[in-house]
Each structure stands twice: as structure tokens, then as C-alpha cells.
Amino acid sequence: MNKAIQKIVTLFMALTLVLTSLSSCKDTSATHQAGLLETCMTYSDQKKWSDAVTACALIDTDDGKHLTAQAYMGLAGLSLFDVISGLSTVDDPMTLILDKIPATTGKAKNYHNALQIIMDDITVKTNTMYLEALLLSSMLVYKELSTLFELKVKNGAVTNCASSGSLEDCSFTFTVTKTAGYASGLVFDGLGADFYDAICQDRDSAISIAASTALTHTITNTITSLSQSQSVSYDMTVDSCTIRDGSPMAYNKLAGEGISGFDDLADSLSQLKIYDEIDQGVNFTQSVDDLTDDISICNTGYITPPVSGDGIINDCEILGYLNPPAN
């Protein structure tokens, strides 16, 4: 009896040792929810973002989705820790924000993926999630603004192509046509549909309003310095968009409405609420050398001036944001 037990136990020990040695006693993957979460977190800790995206996507909880979103941010090279700790300490948050805007289309796509998960997929959003969404959405908008307005940081200050007070250094400036020394026409081609496609995600239904009309202006002859009233023809194209759900602007609006607290970041938050900054109904006016009175691209009766908070953004409003009229 004893020998039989001895043989069985010895055999069992030997068999177990061989089997465990062969398998190294290690598992190869997680089989339960906590294991999947740990896998996701471990990849994140190791900054293996691509693996983290795959692993975190398997977790169908708000925590898992949030980690997936953060993995997308990591994949885009965005460290929220750097951004947020920076925002809480720097005097000039814009410099930091511009430094973190996505440099490539691929990175912008990952920003947007993260944004989409936070705002659309997560059921219960925390304040932190709103902060993340605000950062991501504003950076996607700043990316387009930066391209369009040539935003640059010089000596710690942010400049743009209209910093001089006029648009003449911008790619979309007014063109004045003249007849016998007198201005006879104004041409403006608009900011372009690509800008609006990006911020409103209005790619298929971009609204373009063109107006050709003539208004009477007091014009000073640049040669003789004599003034006279003359009809000036307008050839203006104004691009616009209606903010669509799922666009950076829409997410920015929602995140701005949802966020609260973060008193230490108050200055930065106002700059991140880019929707609030832009959709203010500010109509752009521009002085043109030959014309005594300023001109507005959007004129009542021709092109509808912008309206605050209507969810529609057009060139007049964007230019008004860029170069607000003097009070």
C-alpha cells in the first residue's frame, strides 16, 4: 500500500515538474476582464501604444474605453501629463498648445479617434475626460487655424499673418481692382473649403455663398487725392460650415459645456474653448486704402452676417476671431 502511494506521488511530482518546466509555468494571455485590463495598462505603462490600443479595445467598460482613448493619444505622441502639468504652470498657454498640435494627418486622425471614444463611446464622463476632449478638440482646430493663419511663436508671443492689423500678409487677402486710379472692384475668394471640412466635418455639404453686387463707396484717387462717390463692384466668396456632430468643433462645444472645476487651469481653459471664442457672431471689417469707409464682407442683404452661438461658422466670423475689430 505504502509503496503504491509512494509510486503514485513520485510519478505525479515528476509529471507535474516536467509539464510545468515545459510550459515555464507561465500563461500567454489574459482570460478574464481584470487580466485584459492589466494587459492594456501594462502596454500603456511601457508606452507600447499600438499594442495598448489593441489590448484596451477589448475591454468594454468606460475605464477600458478611456484607456483606449489615451492609447490613441500616446500613439499620436501626445503626453497629456506634459500638456496639463505645463498648462498649470506656464504663463503663456498658447505657446504650449501650439507646440502640441498634431503635426501630421496620421497624428490628427489618432487625436480624433481618441476624441470620438471619449465623447461618443464613454457612458459616464468625468471632468478629466472633458478636459482631455477639450484639449484634443481645440488642438485639432488650432491645427487648421495654424495652417491657415500661419500661427507662429516668436519670442514667447503668438503671431499670425494678420498681426500687423491687415490681411495683406495672408494668403487670403482682399484684392482691389482699379480703373484710372480709382478702386472699382473688391475681390475676396474665401478661406477655402478644406478648413471647414476639417473643423466642422462638413466635407460633403460645405456651404459656399458667392455674391456679386455693387455698393457705393467714397473713393479717394491715389494719384490726384480727389475724392468722389463711386460704385465699387464686389466679388466675394464666403465659405461657411454648419458644425456637424462628431466634428472637432462640436466636441469642443460639448466638452466646454461639460467641464467644471480645474480652477488652476482657468486661463488655459478659456483658450481651449475655441468654439466659444469663434462662434461669437463677430463680423469682420477691413479698411482698404482707397476706400474712406471700412468694408464688411458679410453685409445684411447680401451675405448674412454671423450670429453668435448659432452653430454656423463662416469666413466673416473666423476673420473676426483672427483680427477682431477695434472697439
Place this chain on the structure above:
Amino acid sequence: MKKLFTLIIAFLLASPVMAGEIRRLGEDYRSKAMGNTGIVTATSATALFYNPATLSNIFTWWIDTPMMELTYSDDSKDLYDTAKSGGFNLETQQDQFDFMDTYIGKNPYIKFTTGTNAVVNISARGLSIAGNYTYEAVLDIKVRNPSMPEISTFMRLDHVRQYGISIPIGIGQWVLGATYKTIERNELDFTYGMADALEGSDFPTLASDGASGIGSGYDLGFLYRQNSASRLMFGGVYRKGIELGDATPIPEEYALGIGMVQQFGIFRWIGALDFRDLSYKGASDGDKSINRRTHWGSELGIFPLSKSRSWISIRNGFSQGNYSTGAEISFWRVFVIGGTRYIEETGEYAGQNPSNRTVLYFSFGF
């Protein structure tokens, strides 16, 4: 050492894991070196924690006082360096950001165990009694998620008082054992994230956010010892779950083990294979990995001093798929010094998230 204590106290008073690691009381340097085995091969007061029936492996009497054991992870070196350079505090937002930045991805772990053990063998057939008082303090910090860092802190202070007996049946081939224990626990388990810091939330403290509780329970074990040259053994233990008020309860556990002892002149070899947490209550829900519950190891004793102790002992093992090793020099019971290097599984499956740790042990006794 003094500064290390200061650091732990600083966490307790001034400021401050986690699922994954299966935490048990009384896991000592010898068992850890042998792959966290001991269900049939415990040969000291550790038997009270592993399987009280193995008190029958003891054939003499002694008292360890004091017994001291320090366990630390490789990452805790950074904490020690910080302590040496004057320590840190986590009071301001900037302090907290700096801490996260320094420790991101790291897992400083420190455990200090001290106490007194008394073991008395009454009959060579296996009748023994033992008692111990153990004080165990654990500080386990993980700073995770480089995107939005979180400081996960687990801190636990346990006072354990326990008494046990092993009772041979007949000639002692079968032995039954029982332990009765009272545990007083204070703990703090929290995650403090960057968002909390930004919102100015207070950093949790043991005093204001800790949980505590006291409870009693028992372990029942058995051991079968083969009456042969190889001295094959097998045994098992049932550990009753203990509710500890607001603090984390001790889960119910079943464990089985087999082992053998071989003697070759001045050498004695002990082999052990344990399957622990067979109740599947020590880990996360759904964790059924058998590798997570498999432990095996061996001990080579040189110049045996008694049936349960050698002058020099060399150990190795595998616990949850991770290798361990250790050594000990024993001057009878007067002075014992030992060290262990092992890898603790802090993830959710065997081999997922290893934490390299060291145990230093010494005890005086008679």
C-alpha cells in the same frame, strides 16, 4: 533603515495595490525562495501561516525573538535614494506632479515583518504547539499610465496573534493541525490621479481615509508522511475566510501540497510542489489560471543541524511562473541570517507583470 521607516511613516501620516498580486500573511524568506511552497515542507513557525499540520516537521523547541524580515522591490531603491536625500512631500500640486514624473512605470514595494515565534515539540510522533506574534507593514506603490498618471497606493499594517497545534494520529503518519488566529488590520488602498491633483483633492491619509478591522479565524490542515527513506509527504489546508470590518477580508483558501526529503550524507534535499488558492478567491474574479496557483521549489541543506534545519541552506523554486532563489546560514537557533531573490507576480496571469524583489532576514533566538 531608519530613513526607510521615516519614509513609510511619512506616507502614513502626511500623505499616503492593487488587484493582481495575491497577498497572504506570513510568507517568509524560506518559502519565497522555494517558490512560495510550505504546505507540506514548512519547518518553522511559518507553519502557522501555511499548514499547522506541518508543525509536526519540528522535532525540538525554540524561540525567535526578535525575528525581522525586510522585503523590497528593485524599484524601491529610488524611494530609498529619495529618503536619503531628505525625503519628499506630496502636499502641493507641483510636488505631486514631480513624484508622478519620477516614479512613472515603477513599483516601489517595501514590506517589513517582525515578531516573536515560539515552537515546542512535545512528541516525536508529531505533537507540537506554537504561537507567534507578527507585525507586518506593507507599502506598495504603483505609478501608472504615463498619459494621465495615477499613484496607486496600497498600505497595510497587520497585527497577527496566532496559536497552533499539530496532532499525530497513531504513530504519526497522519497528522492533523489547527491554527487559531486574530488579525487586526489597518489599511489604505487608493488611486490618486493627476486629475485629483488638478482639482486640488486632498491626498488620502491612513488617518482620514484608512479602513480598519479586527477578526478571528482558523486554519485546519492535514499531513501524510510516508514511512520510507524518501519520506514522501502530502498535505492540505483549509483556511477559513476572516471578515475584518472595513478592511479587506482574508479570503477562504484551500491548498494542497506534496513533497519529499532525501538525505545524502552531509546533504539533505527537500522538494515541494504546492497548489494554492484552489478556492479561486485570492485573485480577481474569473482568474482560473492553474499556473497562477502552482508553486514548486527545493532546498539543499548542507551539514544538517537537526531534522528541520541545516547550517547552510540553498534554495530555489518557481512561483506563478517566476524563478526564485535564496540562501541561509544558521548558527543553530542563536542567529539565523537569510536572503532571497524572487519575482512576485503583480499582474493578472502568470508571467504578466513581474516585480523583482529581495528579502533579507535575520533572527536571534534560543
